[in-house]
Amino acid sequence: MTKSKNLKGPIILISKPIAFTFPFGYAYLAGYLMEKGEDVKILFRPENPNDYEKFVDEVINLNPLLVGLGTLYPDIYPVGDIIKIFKEKKCQFPLVIGGQMVTPLPEFVTQITGADYGVIGEGEIILHNLVTALRNEEDTKDIKGLIINNSGKIINTGSGPFIQDMSKLPRVPYELFPAEKWLNVGRYYIFQPQPHWRYNDKIIDIHGGRGCPFNCNFCYHHSMPRYRSISDMMNDAKMAIEKYDVNMLNFGDDLVVGSPVRARELVEGIKTLPKKIEFALTCHFDVVSRFDDNLLLALKKAGLRNMGLGVESGSQKILDTINKKLKVEQIREGFKRLKKFGIFPFVCIQVGQLNETNEDVQKSMNLMLETLRENKHINWSFTITTPFPGTALYDIAMEKGLLKEHMDFYNKFNYGNRKLNLVVNLSKMTDQEINDWIKKLNKAYRKEKNRLIGKKVWIIERLRMRLFRANEKLNKYIQKLPQNIITKLLIKTINKIHDHTQIALDFFRLYFLGVL
Structure with missing residues (x-):
């Protein structure tokens, strides 16, 4: 177990590169530590593993008190690689890991990555307690919520404290995260064209709470649901509008509108914002079935553009196996009602569930094609369980x-090396059948989607993709030239022309899709 040499050093948190979603885990850790007067720096690990060693050298030069890493399970591999480099360079500070990567298997993950400490569960209070102990040179074995790796000897200190009252969550320090990486999310979707997101969207994620009220068999459930108040969420939204001039909010968890009462509160809360704004929600079809038409209309009028819903399967047997507490007919009816009010759904089907058969997946295929033909604006994706x-x-x-x-x-x-997505086969199908079904679903979806959107939209979407790639290549080429006022002005001008062209093409795309 490495001890801290610089007891007055900063806390360094290393996030994976930002893509699509704002990293609330790191943000709340940083916010809590900052409220306690700590100096916190957020760094982002390189996308290319060949750059890890140089990155580690830069972190070591910051002379931190400790370094924290980790989020979801796929992070275990790059985090382990980075920790190995830190250890080879004999860093003089402890390496701490956390997140859902750690909590289900804390001893195993702490040992396999070589970290000095693992944080079990929600980490704000536990990490601060560790920071305090390190600064005061106190025994960390007295801190609850830790896995301590003492030269291979693993110590579990038991369950630790966490923030139970969601009104006590720290302020999210959005300013620590480069806005160009998370604000213009619409640009990430150029290669997944859909009317749900637009090139010029400036989007901020708003967090609805912690835990989950559902009990699906493929999800990790770490706590009972704890809800943030709608007023607290609207305070975040007002800040985002004033500071970042956002035009869209993304409520990305199921806790925001877990009931009709919460949905009505959200409608009233949106009305208090300083300007008209659109928003996206995540919800369950069984919850939507409890929204009457007046409530769906009120949500649409308030600015609801998109709704993410977990379908998972078109087979009632598989829905029951998952414990979705949902009927296939509720899914069909939900799609019809969302179309009626002009709300764009984005949904997912998984293949390879427990005891799933080819007949079950065929039902998913049938549901996807049937609902897509009724509403070309449904965005489907497919994954292996x-x-x-x-x-x-x-x-x-x-x-x-x-x-x-x-x-x-x-x-x-x-994660970094596997060729196929199938890890463990719990179904009644062969491995090959599962992989074939994913290919069939994607092919059938793309073919039917392209037919429904029409040739004009298809051409515009391909043109947007090619322009985006060309602009990226041109930027990389210019950045290799000697940097001076002329090259900087050239890059700025090229990007401005590209942005205006994309916005114009986006307008025509949406016009031909019939959503303007």
Whole structure:
């Protein structure tokens, strides 16, 4: 276990590169520490592993008190690689990991990555307690919520404290995260064209709470739901509008509108914002079925553009297996009602669920094509079921002997190197059949979607993609030239022309789609 040499050093938190969603985990950790008077720096690990060593040298030169890393399970591999480099360079500060990567299997993950400490569960209070102990040179074994790796000897200090009252959450320090990486999210979707997001969208994520009221077999459930008040969320929204001039809010978790009462409160809250704004929600079809038409209309008038909903399967047997507490007919009816009010759904189907058969997946295919033909603006995606640690499916895989130990999943998942998405097959299908179904679903969806949107839209979307790639290549070429006022002005001018062209093409795309 490495001790801190610089007891007055900053806390460095290393996030994965930002893509699509704002990293609330790191933001709340940083916000809590900052409220306690700590100096916190957020760094972003390089996308290219070849740059890890140079990055580690830069971190070491900052002489921190500690370095924190980790989010979801796929992070375990790059985090482990970076920790290995830190150890090889004999860094003089402890390395701390956390997030859902750690909590389900804290001892295993702390040991396999070589970290000095693992944080179990929600980390704001626990990490601050660790920081305080390190600064005061106190024994960290007295801190609850830690895994301590003492030269391979693992110590679990038990469950730690967490923030129970959501009104006590710290302010999110958005300013620590480069806005160009998370604000213009619409630009990330050029290669996944849909009317849900627009090139010129400036979007901020608003957090609705912690935990989950549902119990799906493929999700890790770490706590009971705790809801943020709508007024607190609207305060975040007002700040975003004033500071970043956003035109859209993304409420990306199920807790925002977990009931009709919450949905009505949200409608009233949106009305208090300083300007007209659009927003996206995540919800469940069974919750939508409890929204009457007046409430859906009120949400639409308030600015609701998109709604993310988990379909998962078109087979009632599989929905019951997942524990969705949802009927296929509710899904069909929900799609019809969302179309009626002009709300764009984005949904997902998974393949390879427990005891799933070819007949079950065919029902998913049928549901996808049937609903798409009724509403061309449904955005479908497809994935293979993965039994991540901490889920009911992971326990079943262990019971069935498909996984004999945690190292089996670690080796099979191997996110950076694996060729196929299938890790553990819990279905009644062969591995090849599962992979074939994913290809069939994607092919059928693309073919039908292209037919429905029409040739004009298809041409515009391809043109937008080519322009985007060309602009990226041109920027990289100019950046290799000697940097001076002329090259900087050239890059600025080229990007401005590109942005205006994309906005114009976006307008015509949406016009021909019939959504303007």
